[in-house]
Amino acid sequence: MTFQSYFESRKTQHLQELKEWLSIPSISALSAHKQDVSRAAEWLSDALRLAGLEHVSIRETKGHPVVYADYLRDTNLPTVLVYGHYDVQPVDPLHLWETPPFEPNIRDGKLYARGATDDKGQLFLHIKAVEAFLAQGLPLPVNVKFCIEGEEEIGSPNLPAFLEQNRDMLAADYVLISDTSLLEKGRPAISTGLRGLCSMQISITTANTDLHSGSFGGGVPNALHAIVSLLDSLHDKQGRVAVAGFYDDVPGLSAMERDEFTKLAFDEEKLKQELGLDAMYGEDGYSFVERIGARPTLEINGLYGGFQGEGTKTVIPREAIAKITSRLVGTQKPQDILDKIERHLLAHVPTGARLTVKQLEKGNPFTIDPATPVLQKAADAYESVYGKRPVFTKDGGSIPIVEAFSRLLSVPVVLMGFGLPDENLHAPNEHFNLENFDYGLLTITTFLQLLAEKDK
Amino acid sequence: MTFQSYFESRKTQHLQELKEWLSIPSISALSAHKQDVSRAAEWLSDALRLAGLEHVSIRETKGHPVVYADYLRDTNLPTVLVYGHYDVQPVDPLHLWETPPFEPNIRDGKLYARGATDDKGQLFLHIKAVEAFLAQGLPLPVNVKFCIEGEEEIGSPNLPAFLEQNRDMLAADYVLISDTSLLEKGRPAISTGLRGLCSMQISITTANTDLHSGSFGGGVPNALHAIVSLLDSLHDKQGRVAVAGFYDDVPGLSAMERDEFTKLAFDEEKLKQELGLDAMYGEDGYSFVERIGARPTLEINGLYGGFQGEGTKTVIPREAIAKITSRLVGTQKPQDILDKIERHLLAHVPTGARLTVKQLEKGNPFTIDPATPVLQKAADAYESVYGKRPVFTKDGGSIPIVEAFSRLLSVPVVLMGFGLPDENLHAPNEHFNLENFDYGLLTITTFLQLLAEKDK
Numbered sequence: 001m002t003f004q005s006y007f008e009s010r011k012t013q014h015l016q017e018l019k020e021w022l023s024i025p026s027i028s029a030l031s032a033h034k035q036d037v038s039r040a041a042e043w044l045s046d047a048l049r050l051a052g053l054e055h056v057s058i059r060e061t062k063g064h065p066v067v068y069a070d071y072l073r074d075t076n077l078p079t080v081l082v083y084g085h086y087d088v089q090p091v092d093p094l095h096l097w098e099t100p101p102f103e104p105n106i107r108d109g110k111l112y113a114r115g116a117t118d119d120k121g122q123l124f125l126h127i128k129a130v131e132a133f134l135a136q137g138l139p140l141p142v143n144v145k146f147c148i149e150g151e152e153e154i155g156s157p158n159l160p161a162f163l164e165q166n167r168d169m170l171a172a173d174y175v176l177i178s179d180t181s182l183l184e185k186g187r188p189a190i191s192t193g194l195r196g197l198c199s200m201q202i203s204i205t206t207a208n209t210d211l212h213s214g215s216f217g218g219g220v221p222n223a224l225h226a227i228v229s230l231l232d233s234l235h236d237k238q239g240r241v242a243v244a245g246f247y248d249d250v251p252g253l254s255a256m257e258r259d260e261f262t263k264l265a266f267d268e269e270k271l272k273q274e275l276g277l278d279a280m281y282g283e284d285g286y287s288f289v290e291r292i293g294a295r296p297t298l299e300i301n302g303l304y305g306g307f308q309g310e311g312t313k314t315v316i317p318r319e320a321i322a323k324i325t326s327r328l329v330g331t332q333k334p335q336d337i338l339d340k341i342e343r344h345l346l347a348h349v350p351t352g353a354r355l356t357v358k359q360l361e362k363g364n365p366f367t368i369d370p371a372t373p374v375l376q377k378a379a380d381a382y383e384s385v386y387g388k389r390p391v392f393t394k395d396g397g398s399i400p401i402v403e404a405f406s407r408l409l410s411v412p413v414v415l416m417g418f419g420l421p422d423e424n425l426h427a428p429n430e431h432f433n434l435e436n437f438d439y440g441l442l443t444i445t446t447f448l449q450l451l452a453e454k455d456k
Numbered sequence: 457m458t459f460q461s462y463f464e465s466r467k468t469q470h471l472q473e474l475k476e477w478l479s480i481p482s483i484s485a486l487s488a489h490k491q492d493v494s495r496a497a498e499w500l501s502d503a504l505r506l507a508g509l510e511h512v513s514i515r516e517t518k519g520h521p522v523v524y525a526d527y528l529r530d531t532n533l534p535t536v537l538v539y540g541h542y543d544v545q546p547v548d549p550l551h552l553w554e555t556p557p558f559e560p561n562i563r564d565g566k567l568y569a570r571g572a573t574d575d576k577g578q579l580f581l582h583i584k585a586v587e588a589f590l591a592q593g594l595p596l597p598v599n600v601k602f603c604i605e606g607e608e609e610i611g612s613p614n615l616p617a618f619l620e621q622n623r624d625m626l627a628a629d630y631v632l633i634s635d636t637s638l639l640e641k642g643r644p645a646i647s648t649g650l651r652g653l654c655s656m657q658i659s660i661t662t663a664n665t666d667l668h669s670g671s672f673g674g675g676v677p678n679a680l681h682a683i684v685s686l687l688d689s690l691h692d693k694q695g696r697v698a699v700a701g702f703y704d705d706v707p708g709l710s711a712m713e714r715d716e717f718t719k720l721a722f723d724e725e726k727l728k729q730e731l732g733l734d735a736m737y738g739e740d741g742y743s744f745v746e747r748i749g750a751r752p753t754l755e756i757n758g759l760y761g762g763f764q765g766e767g768t769k770t771v772i773p774r775e776a777i778a779k780i781t782s783r784l785v786g787t788q789k790p791q792d793i794l795d796k797i798e799r800h801l802l803a804h805v806p807t808g809a810r811l812t813v814k815q816l817e818k819g820n821p822f823t824i825d826p827a828t829p830v831l832q833k834a835a836d837a838y839e840s841v842y843g844k845r846p847v848f849t850k851d852g853g854s855i856p857i858v859e860a861f862s863r864l865l866s867v868p869v870v871l872m873g874f875g876l877p878d879e880n881l882h883a884p885n886e887h888f889n890l891e892n893f894d895y896g897l898l899t900i901t902t903f904l905q906l907l908a909e910k911d912k
Binding site: 029030031089090092093096154155181195197199201206207208209210211212213214215216217218219220221222224225227228229231232235275276277278279280281282283288291292295296297299300301302303304305306307308309310311312313314315316317320321322323325327351352353354360361395396397398421424425426427428429 | 546611670763
């Protein structure tokens, strides 16, 4: 039986299993879901065991556990370490979901659920690819190890220590990750760069209580006035980040690099229509793909203070809170950038406002040379299934742990994604296009076979 | 028996009754509390009936009902119309209340509850003052009418129509309202000015969905960036409102008026300490009492968008919402000011952001000449109880309906307040100092007696 007919015959069963996993609300950011995160880890270890993997174990960390499994056939064969994550993003605003985020639903050939593409759905393909060899009694062409964490969506706070402590167990020739996207439907892509990520929460307080806007309005500081002034100071009118030294470690774009971006022929008009944008927006002098792939950002991800109910409340709020993240490129260091933002904020706090800064996540940027032989084999695998050679892209997203894998295990990291850019990652109505579910399984089995071949 | 001993003998009973009323969460702004607002109206009409008032009735409006009652002894006597409100402000943030807002609690001689001073507690004094005459078989020195609404905290949308439709029923020589404050403990004040109030809700949208800050960050508009830029444009660096024409109808302060404000000898340092402020803040060139009493404001009362949970969420929010109010003085007109703010906002919307404006409340400013005879009688009443003649102040707050009473019934409005400026109106831990509960009852009974005397 070809792999294609094997996967076709199992498709209903596979989707049923994936839906079961997607029903578990494993939101790592919310402590109320701690038990759900554990349940998702248990489900995963059962699935790995059923697939035929060995040494399946749930390894405790200071946070959510890591799930490990392997199938080590022959020390002469190359070893692939598959990384992924079983945790998911929060789901608010809940009312914008067309079907509930943890009641997986297939419509128009797409599987809708939180985690459908990021990352349960993509990770599931690797389990089923390995199972496809073992279940058919075929020799697995390589040794495989799985190292799956439950804290990716909160910045992998405990995985670097886990990697350092388990270097021998995790030793491999390649790291393989599916947590990125095609360029668009039918156009595969291999990411050779990921932006780093750092984040903070800031709060502004002005008084020890909320105040009546009649008795005090116009005569005392307002925490919301202070925070909008402070936050507005973070960018200039050209869309550049106005924090001193922010761009110090950002490499300029060479003519060749700009040329590569241009070759992607990215359709900005189409994106505007899809997302309902009136205009693109960003740093002057760069195209959308350059802004996303090669430039750092500073974004406000959340902001709140004062009255949020119906109608009017005549209150002067005493406190306002904002969530801020930066995406990093080149040799920008998360700690350095957080410190620079904090210095900027301290220097711009308006009269009568007190600032508190809580630094949160810190992940380095990652890059790999597209000429690396294993990336060319990945490209061959994609080409054999999709009929098109993938482009090498710089991805705007961050998988903070990729740089740590690359640095701590000293091996190439292959970012072989099967998502699509419009699948609403981190937003309501996240979904996974089932065309890439089918193609993904075939691409991975092909890639594992190609890996066993000698490098050209 | 003197009124003083009468009120002392009934104090426990009176406080018990008031606590019962304060236990009803009659939040007019929240539709979930509609039934509670009705219950508060019923409780009030029962209390008026028990006090001996006649023609007690609950009058339906398009919103929450008006409660009417009267006691008409003699057409040759002057008639006083008491206005107040039985609705209260919302209570969030709930976690900052030391005792629950609707479980009234007395500590340190203060009654804590939402509505304790604004306005159930103050209004209650008038009911008990009338009852004190009738229960003791004393002739009521004037005719009284009560007109109590349930929509003051949402801007009295239906009361002006009610006043127009019921001019005959409500006809009076004076309107008497207790919904303001002493200057400070032991220093009574009569307000001869109230700021007007207008409000709006604005929303900014940038996309049809929240977006992943990795895949899109830096390349698309962010609703929070747009709203902080827009809101920050509303004030200049001197604390002035930057909306074109905003100050057109604001009278300058004469030397005499400034002198009166100076004579109040308001202690800004003490206020800073009480409220935990690092600095006072407001329009350059004015003192705190001038800013509150004689200058208009534009305040952001609420702001929200994006992620509000624990930790980090890497999202580009598609929508952000702000609540805005202006306090008005002089001959500023609410509709004109709302239109000017809306024009400013439209002219400053950042690239890629769509603005929606919903205009809400509209209340005119109010002023009355301190030389008006009825105000001098009110001053006499205060002086006889507090031992100090009240100052005539301009109050920063708004009772939107005061100007309507003054205009539609063409009679003087007496603002005889018994609150204190630090009693947390519209904030957590609202309370009413029971010294003013006792003094208030005596001041009102004295005032009703003085009203029966011929004008000097």
